[in-house]
Each structure stands twice: as C-alpha cells, then as structure tokens.
Amino acid sequence: MDPVNSTVPIVAEILKKHGVFDPKRYALWPLPISLDSPFSRLFGVTTPDVVRASTFITPVAGSPSAAPTYTVPVVGGHSSVTIVPLLSQATPSLPDSTAQLEIDALTKRIQFVGDEVVKAQDGAGSATLSMAYAAAEFTTAVLKGLKGEDVTVPSYVHLTADPEGAKALISEIGAELQYFSTRAKLGPNGVEKILPLGKLSEYETKLVTEAIPELKVNINKGKEFIEPSKL
Numbered sequence: 001m002d003p004v005n006s007t008v009p010i011v012a013e014i015l016k017k018h019g020v021f022d023p024k025r026y027a028l029w030p031l032p033i034s035l036d037s038p039f040s041r042l043f044g045v046t047t048p049d050v051v052r053a054s055t056f057i058t059p060v061a062g063s064p065s066a067a068p069t070y071t072v073p074v075v076g077g078h079s080s081v082t083i084v085p086l087l088s089q090a091t092p093s094l095p096d097s098t099a100q101l102e103i104d105a106l107t108k109r110i111q112f113v114g115d116e117v118v119k120a121q122d123g124a125g126s127a128t129l130s131m132a133y134a135a136a137e138f139t140t141a142v143l144k145g146l147k148g149e150d151v152t153v154p155s156y157v158h159l160t161a162d163p164e165g166a167k168a169l170i171s172e173i174g175a176e177l178q179y180f181s182t183r184a185k186l187g188p189n190g191v192e193k194i195l196p197l198g199k200l201s202e203y204e205t206k207l208v209t210e211a212i213p214e215l216k217v218n219i220n221k222g223k224e225f226i227e228p229s230k231l
Contacts, residue, residue, distance in 0.1 A: 004078040005215060008044040008156055008179060009222030015042070017226070022190075042190075044156030046083075046181045047134035048127070049074040053085040053110045060102050061094055074110070074154055075182045075197055076211040077218065082181075083111045084208050088201040103203065145186025156181040157191055165194030172197050175212045179219055 015021035022042075053072035058064050071091045076084040087094060087103055094103075109116075114127065144151040158179055159166035170176060185193040200208065 004044040004046070004156055005082060005179070005218035006222035006225070008042065008158070009219050010225055011042060012158055013223055013226035042158060042161075043138075043153075043184075044078060044179070044181065045135070045138050046074060046078045046154050046156050047138045048131055049078060049083050049085070049110065050154050051130055051134045051137070052113055053087075056106060056109055056113075057087065057090055057094065060098060060106050061090075061092070073183060073198075075180070076208060077179075077181055077215050078156055079114075079218070080111055080214070081207075082211040082214050082218070084204060084211055085110045086197070086200065086204055088204060089198060100203070107207070141186065145190075145192075146188055148188055150185075152183045152185050152195065154181060155184050155191075157184055157194065159194065161191040162194040165196070168196050169194055173208055173212065177212065177215060177219070180215070 012021060050072060053074050054070040055067040057070055057072055058067050061070070063069075069092070073086040073089050074083060075086060076082045085107055087106065138153060141151050141153045156179060159169065159177065161184075169180060169182060173180070182197060183195040184191045185195060197208075
C-alpha cells in the first residue's frame with residue numbers, strides 16, 4: 001500500500017492536535033510541511049496516477065507517442081484497488097472499438113504499476129523519475145492557483161475543504177468518507193472547490209464501490225496511528 005491514503009489523515013490529526021488544522025491549507029508530499037506556516041496546504045498528491053494513466057492509455061488508443069496530449073482523470077485513493085482511472089472520461093476518448101478486456105488490463109496496470117517498478121528494481125528503488133515529473137506538475141498547478149489562475153488538480157483531500165462539493169461527491173459514491181481523491185479547483189487559499197466525478201461507466205462505478213472499504217481501512221489506520229502518540 002502506498003501510504004498517502006493513511007499519511008494524509010496522520011498529518012491532519014497532528015495539525016488538529018496543534019490547533020492549526022484547516023482542510024484547505026497544508027500539503028503532503030512533495031511540498032514541505034510547517035506547523036506554523038499559514039501558507040502551507042494539505043493535499044495527498046495523486047498526480048503520479050494521472051501521469052501513468054495518461055501514458056499507458058496511448059498504446060490502447062493507437063497513439064503510443066501521444067502521451068503528452070492525453071488526460072485521464074483518476075479518483076479514489078493512491079494505492080492498488082483504491083486507484084480508479086476514469087477511462088471513459090479520457091481526453092481524447094478511447095476508440096469505441098476498445099474491448100472491455102483491454103480496459104480491464106489497462107486499469108490493472110495503472111493500479112499496480114508501482115509494484116511492477118519495485119519488482120523490476122529488485123526492491124532497490126521506486127519510480128523516482130515519474131514521481132519527480134508528477135511533483136513538478138503538481139507544484140506548477142499550486143503556483144498557478146496561488147496566482148489566481150483557473151487550475152484544477154487531482155488530489156486526495158479532506159472533504160470538509162468544500163462541504164458543498166463534498167456533499168455532491170458523497171452522493172455520487174454512495175458512502176460517507178472523510179478523504180477521497182478527485183479533481184479539486186485551486187485558488188490563493190488552497191482548495192476552492194471539490195469537483196464531482198461526473199458520468200461513470202458501469203465498470204468504473206463498480207471500481208469506486210470496491211475502493212471504498214479499502215479507503216476506510218487506510219483512513220482509520222492513519223487516525224489510529226496518532227491516537228496513542230504524543231505528536
């Protein structure tokens with residue numbers, strides 16, 4: 001399990017203990033965290049999943065060299081089955097002739113490619129270059145938001161950052177969660193709006209449903225880690 005699903009709740013609980021928690025403000029990976037800085041933001045960075053999905057979709061779409069032109073929303077969380085690529089919302093779209101078996105295989109690769117990389121490196125490292133690229137993309141988006149530009153990022157966020165948006169999202173997923181990865185509109189003060197998932201395929205709806213129990217376990221694990229501590 002990638003720890004982001006649990007470490008974002010850990011950071012939130014620490015900030016609450018210090019009386020400085022604001023779900024719009026404070027960040028987790030790759031930006032530094034400072035308990036006394038009013039300019040931090042809290043996001044679980046899931047950009048690597050979007051980068052991978054937007055790369056792996058191109059051979060299936062018949063355009064292996066077109067990765068920079070593709071965008072695939074990825075929602076849920078940042079580990080294994082909690083990673084839900086919304087291939088039906090890819091831009092440009094997949095060909096109508098794309099078989100469900102291809103979509104299944106592509107989804108599984110996006111979900112578990114982190115394990116694939118660790119295995120390929122014989123446990124000696126992870127996908128450092130793709131993570132660095134994703135970090136740069138995320139940081140650029142945050143800077144644009146601070147400047148007041150219209151920008152959205154995929155991010156694992158505390159849903160109270162936008163109660164109205166959270167209400168709509170919870171209605172879509174059919175479950176009460178404190179944290180979820182979805183597209184968020186940024187502004188000078190951090191998260192301005194949590195965006196809805198939009199129309200999902202039947203397959204994607206099933207994937208979201210399957211992700212929820214794992215997300216709940218991950219979130220609780222993070223919160224329970226802090227409870228007995230003196231952090």
